[in-house]
Amino acid sequence: MKKIHKSTFFIVVAFIALFAVSSITGFDYIYGDNTTTVVKGVDDIRLGIDIQGGVDVTFAPEEGYDATDEQLDAATQVIKTRLGALGINDNELYSDYKSDRIIVRFPWQAGESEYDAESAVKELGEMAQLTFRKGSDYDTDDDGNITPTGEIVLIGSDIAEANYTQQPDSNGNYEWVVTLKLNSDGAKKFAEATSELAGTSTPISIWMDNYMISAPSVNNAITDGSAVITGNFTSESSKKLADQINSGALPFKMETKSFKTISSTMGEGSLDAILLAAYIAFAFIAVYMIALYKLPGFVAVIALVGQIAGTLAAVTGWFGFMPGSTLTIPGIAGIILSVGMGVDANIITGERIKEEIKSGKSLDSAIRVAYKRAFSAILDGNITNVIIAIILMGAFGVPSSFFSKILNKTIFFMFGATTEGVVYSFGFTLLVGVICNFIFGVFAARLMVTALSKFKAFQNRKLYGGDAK
Amino acid sequence: MSKNNKKTASAVPANIKVYDFCSKKKIILAIAVCVILAFIVGAVVRGVNLAIEFEGGTMLTYSYDGSLNTNEVQKEIEDIVNVPVTIRTGESLDNSGSQITVSFTSEEGLNADRQHELTVKLQENHPENDIVLFDSNDVSPASGREFLAKCLLAMVVAAVLIIIYIAIRFSKIGGWSAGICSIFALCHDLVAALAASVLFGFEFNANIVAVILTILGYSINNTIVIYDRIRENRTLYPKATLNELINMGCTQSLRRSVRTSITTIGTMVIVSIVVFASGYNSLLSFSVPLIFGLISGTYSSLFVAPVTWSWWKGKEAKKSEKKD
Numbered sequence: 001m002k003k004i005h006k007s008t009f010f011i012v013v014a015f016i017a018l019f020a021v022s023s024i025t026g027f028d029y030i031y032g033d034n035t036t037t038v039v040k041g042v043d044d045i046r047l048g049i050d051i052q053g054g055v056d057v058t059f060a061p062e063e064g065y066d067a068t069d070e071q072l073d074a075a076t077q078v079i080k081t082r083l084g085a086l087g088i089n090d091n092e093l094y095s096d097y098k099s100d101r102i103i104v105r106f107p108w109q110a111g112e113s114e115y116d117a118e119s120a121v122k123e124l125g126e127m128a129q130l131t132f133r134k135g136s137d138y139d140t141d142d143d144g145n146i147t148p149t150g151e152i153v154l155i156g157s158d159i160a161e162a163n164y165t166q167q168p169d170s171n172g173n174y175e176w177v178v179t180l181k182l183n184s185d186g187a188k189k190f191a192e193a194t195s196e197l198a199g200t201s202t203p204i205s206i207w208m209d210n211y212m213i214s215a216p217s218v219n220n221a222i223t224d225g226s227a228v229i230t231g232n233f234t235s236e237s238s239k240k241l242a243d244q245i246n247s248g249a250l251p252f253k254m255e256t257k258s259f260k261t262i263s264s265t266m267g268e269g270s271l272d273a274i275l276l277a278a279y280i281a282f283a284f285i286a287v288y289m290i291a292l293y294k295l296p297g298f299v300a301v302i303a304l305v306g307q308i309a310g311t312l313a314a315v316t317g318w319f320g321f322m323p324g325s326t327l328t329i330p331g332i333a334g335i336i337l338s339v340g341m342g343v344d345a346n347i348i349t350g351e352r353i354k355e356e357i358k359s360g361k362s363l364d365s366a367i368r369v370a371y372k373r374a375f376s377a378i379l380d381g382n383i384t385n386v387i388i389a390i391i392l393m394g395a396f397g398v399p400s401s402f403f404s405k406i407l408n409k410t411i412f413f414m415f416g417a418t419t420e421g422v423v424y425s426f427g428f429t430l431l432v433g434v435i436c437n438f439i440f441g442v443f444a445a446r447l448m449v450t451a452l453s454k455f456k457a458f459q460n461r462k463l464y465g466g467d468a469k
Numbered sequence: 470m471s472k473n474n475k476k477t478a479s480a481v482p483a484n485i486k487v488y489d490f491c492s493k494k495k496i497i498l499a500i501a502v503c504v505i506l507a508f509i510v511g512a513v514v515r516g517v518n519l520a521i522e523f524e525g526g527t528m529l530t531y532s533y534d535g536s537l538n539t540n541e542v543q544k545e546i547e548d549i550v551n552v553p554v555t556i557r558t559g560e561s562l563d564n565s566g567s568q569i570t571v572s573f574t575s576e577e578g579l580n581a582d583r584q585h586e587l588t589v590k591l592q593e594n595h596p597e598n599d600i601v602l603f604d605s606n607d608v609s610p611a612s613g614r615e616f617l618a619k620c621l622l623a624m625v626v627a628a629v630l631i632i633i634y635i636a637i638r639f640s641k642i643g644g645w646s647a648g649i650c651s652i653f654a655l656c657h658d659l660v661a662a663l664a665a666s667v668l669f670g671f672e673f674n675a676n677i678v679a680v681i682l683t684i685l686g687y688s689i690n691n692t693i694v695i696y697d698r699i700r701e702n703r704t705l706y707p708k709a710t711l712n713e714l715i716n717m718g719c720t721q722s723l724r725r726s727v728r729t730s731i732t733t734i735g736t737m738v739i740v741s742i743v744v745f746a747s748g749y750n751s752l753l754s755f756s757v758p759l760i761f762g763l764i765s766g767t768y769s770s771l772f773v774a775p776v777t778w779s780w781w782k783g784k785e786a787k788k789s790e791k792k793d
Contacts, residue, residue, distance in 0.1 A: 019571040050675075057581070058612065118585040118602060125581060204506075258608040273752070277743040281736040288732060330679035333755065336740075337683045340733040341690060347732075348694065351725045377697035380638055382688035387630045388686050395623040423620075423675070426682055 009451035012444050014201045016306040023313035045316050047107070048328030048425060053262045054107035055117045059125055059254040060100050067100045070246060074322060075254055076102050077126040077243035078208065086120055087213045089222055092326075100259065117261045117360040125255060129209050130156035130248020134193060136205035136215045148207050153193040158186025158249025164238035167228070176233035178241045180226060187225025195221040206245065213244050223447055274332055282308075293350035295463040300346035310436035311335055331425030334389075335426020341382060342441040349374040349445070350465070357466030363453055366464070372448045378442060382434045389434065392427030490719045490772060491712040491779045492739030497772045501514050501657050504640040504765065508664035515667050525610025525615040529584070533567055533589065533598040543592060546571055549587050550579065568603060578618035579607050620678055621790035624685065629691055634695070642700050642714075646781050647648035651692040654774035658688045662762030679755055687733065695722045699775075715775045723771065730767040733763050734760055 049056055057078070067075070069132045075097040079102060083091050091106035104124065133150030140146055160181040166174045182190055197218040199206065205215040216229045229241070285304070289297035315327050325331070352370035361369065394403035452458045490497075521528055527550075539556045546554045550573060579587075583608065584713040592600050608616075632652055636644035662680050666673065700716035702709065709717070743757040 118581060118588055118605075121581045122585050256607070257583050257612050258606075259579075259584065260606045260608075261602065261604060263603045273744050273747045273749050274740070276747075277740040280743065281739045283561040284735055284739060285732055288735070292728065329752070329755065330682070333683050333759075336733075336736060337686050340687065340729070340736070343732045344690065344694075344729045347725050347729050351728075355721075373701065376701075377694045380635075380693045380697060384631050384634060384689045384693065387634060388627050388682065391623055391627045392682065395619060403766070405624065411569040423678055423682070426679055430682075430686065 004450045005449060005455070006451055006454045009448050012447050012451070013302060016302060016309070016440070016444065018043050019313070020305050022310035023309045023316065045312070046326045048326045048331065049105060049107050049260075049262055049460075050328050052107045054105065055121065056258070056262075057121050057124070058257040058259075059102040059104070060257045061252040062255055065252045067252065069097050070243075071252075072097055072100060072102070073239075074243045074246035077240060078247040079104060079124050079254075081208050081211060081213065081244060082124050085209070086123070088120070102254065121256065121259060124250040125253065127206075128156065128247045130159075131207045131243065132190075132193075133207060134197065134203050136212060138210075138212070138341050146210050146212075148205070148210065148212070150205060153187050153189060153204060154182070158182055158189065159245060159248060160186075162242040162245035164233075164235070164242040169230070175230065176235055176238040177231075178229040178230065178233065178245070180245065182225040182227070184225065184355055187223070190225065190227065191221065191223040194218050194227075195223075206241075208244055208247065214241055274329075285339075289343065289346065289350075293346070293465060294454060295458060296346065296350045296353055296445075296465075298447045299445050299452070300343070300350070300441070302448065303346065303440040304339065304342055306440035306444060307433065307436040308335070308339060310339065310440065311433045314432040314436075315429065325428045326425060327429075327454045328425040330423060334426040334429030335344045335433055337385075338430055338437060341385065341434065342437045344381070345374075345378045345437060345441040346445060348377055353449075354465035357464055363461060363464065365457060366466075367450055367453055371442075371449075375442065382437060385430060385434050389427040389431035392423055393431065396423040396427070477773065486720060487713075487716050488720045488723070489784060490716050491776060493772075494776045494780055497776050501773050502768070504657060504661050506666065508660045511664050511667040513671060517667060518670070519617075519670040520672045521572075521574075521606055521608050521613065522675055523613050523620075523673065524574070525608045526609040526611035527574065527579045527609075528570065528572040528603065528605070529582075529587075530568055530570045530604040531588075531600050532603045533569060533595070533600045535598050537567075537569060537595060537598055539569065541594075542569065542571075542591065545590065546573075546587060549583070549590065550575060566669055574610070575757055592595035614711060622725055624681065627685065628655070629718040634691070639696055642696070642703055642711075643782065647696055647778055648784075650774045650778040650781065651689060651696070651770075653777055654692055655685065655688045657769045658684050658762050658765040661765030662758040665761035666754065669754075669757055673760065674754065676752070677758065678756040680758045680762060683759060687763060688766040688770060691729075691766055694725065694773045695719060695770060695775060698722050712779055715779050718773055719771055726771050730763060734763045737763065 012060075040078055045052045056442075061075075072095055076093065080093055083089075083093070083104070083106070084150055088106050091104060094103045096103070131152050132154035133152055135150040137150050138148045139145050160183045165177060166310055169175045187468065193204065198221045199218075201217065203215040203217040206213050214229070214231075215229060233241070282304075286301045289300050291297070293300065307454055315325055315331070349370055352374045356366035356370045357363070385442070390403055453464075537558075539558060543554055543556045552575045553569055553574050554573045557572075559568045559570065584605065588600075588602055625715060632645070632648035635648035638644070639647050659681055662684055663677075666677060666680075671677070695718050698721050699714050702714045702717050706714070706717075737756050737760045741753060741760065744750070744752040744756060
């Protein structure tokens, strides 16, 4: 390692302070009516429904029905569209092909303590009512609810299949389109309607329940029962429309396999209690460490601030390259465990520094040897925790997450996606906490102690737990 | 108890203070057995309360004003769900109203449709009580069992990977047996936490999963710190016997183990007190078993793991002597 100068201490402390302040308070600016969040702070933490209250539902097709992947996509799309229609935009939605499950989680929206979750969830699982209608007219009642009024051309069961594909347009460029195949009944009805509307400005609108998902205009009369919907589609938007149309032809209803609602009043208070406990515990640890290890103890407390800030930053999504995570009660347990590991790393090195100094080494070499020798224990202890964290993230992660893609195809192949997102949160905070422990508790602490030991004022061996020489 | 074996030809320098842990193996293992017995007795006497996350079932909590005839409510609900129903009443946390908790287990669970039907029925029958759904949890028994199985498999896989990791990293001092002994010590801690949970009458729910996971990480880390010392001493004092190395490693780690434990256990005690004082008792089923697990973790990694390991190695040595 290069020579460490006195100034290193101030650089490291300034870095940790800047990092801690920015990750806790965040940074946003207000321009007109819009608040732009540049850096996310603690206020932006997404709390899990076990803290904030909310709904956690797992849907699956009715007993005994084995849905195909396309059907499950379609069913997921139904739920997604309905969540939007219900105004529940802050939601998590996952589908698992293997076990035919769809998992939906959403916290209570602000100010909605009396929200009727039961009817909302009941509505999410209903079979979708898909209609193709002439024109795109609708009525709006006093409550703002929309009802389509156009004459019905087709209903869900008239459609055999919808697909998305690429085909050349008039200029020879490939574009994304949605193709429709109708059954014979549907083809007849569709032929009549399209003959009537071809060339007019009246579109045929496509509705899911009371929500308009598309309104393509009719270019030609379509008589052979297969239609192509063009528009400025991307691969994603064409798939979405195809899924939505397919959902109208779903032969099954979604049932709840597990359904949990947690009231918000229970949650908010418990978070306050946890935060209070966290402040007291931090003060206790700080006093304890400084009393026991003096100068290395003081450094340990600074490192601990960095470690906690780092974990919070990862949870809020402070780091642009990785998305944040939802913080649940087991997630807080993960933070406590990793803080414990961080304190432990500093106690191990603190004890080592004492031992080396007592064995008569010079301050310089005592510190160097102590950090070197303590590292193997810290490394092994933390790596085992990384193993645990990865297994948990794989086993209990959402189907699309990195570790669960790997593990669910191998170790956990016989299981479907799980409904307990809370355990994943534990793995996440533990993994991040352990990484931060290496950065702050080991690397930064070492820089700080070494730099401080260059000051004349801090060369008293008593400050490191040794006897005065 | 403190002695450095000056009389016998010891490879350990006389100026290092060493407690003889290995010769106390009977007492140490007896305490370990007591912990396991306490769990078994507790489980038999008090019974293990599996939460519906694992077992499947339904629990609905409604808040209401005024007074409610629980027998009447019970009958109304049983008419809808067709299985026996347990009713419990309590005070509401947030306001002066009361709460009623309905729980039952049915093979197919209660889906959202029927739950909605049930709530509407209660509200119709008792219009003056202003019944509102406060909390609900419904898990079909099949999903519950699957979750339980997945938790268990995750722990087994983690344990196997940890044994392999320890075996590789500590191959210098006989890794496989060291790894297995560390898992044995870990089981001891898990049993201690579960025993506390049973004796205090907590339900086994998602919190206990978090407790088990925390202890998993903490206990293994504790044991590894001691193994690491033994590994280092092996290099420093190549002539020392295994028991001497173990005794020395444990003695050197004693202070660190106790101090680390004070911080972690202290933290959990603070959490327990604050949570208890503010009335959010639902967190106690996390913090209290964890305290017991942590205490056990300190004990088992200092004593149980090294002593079992020394005993294992001793047997191995005897066996190979017989063969020769």
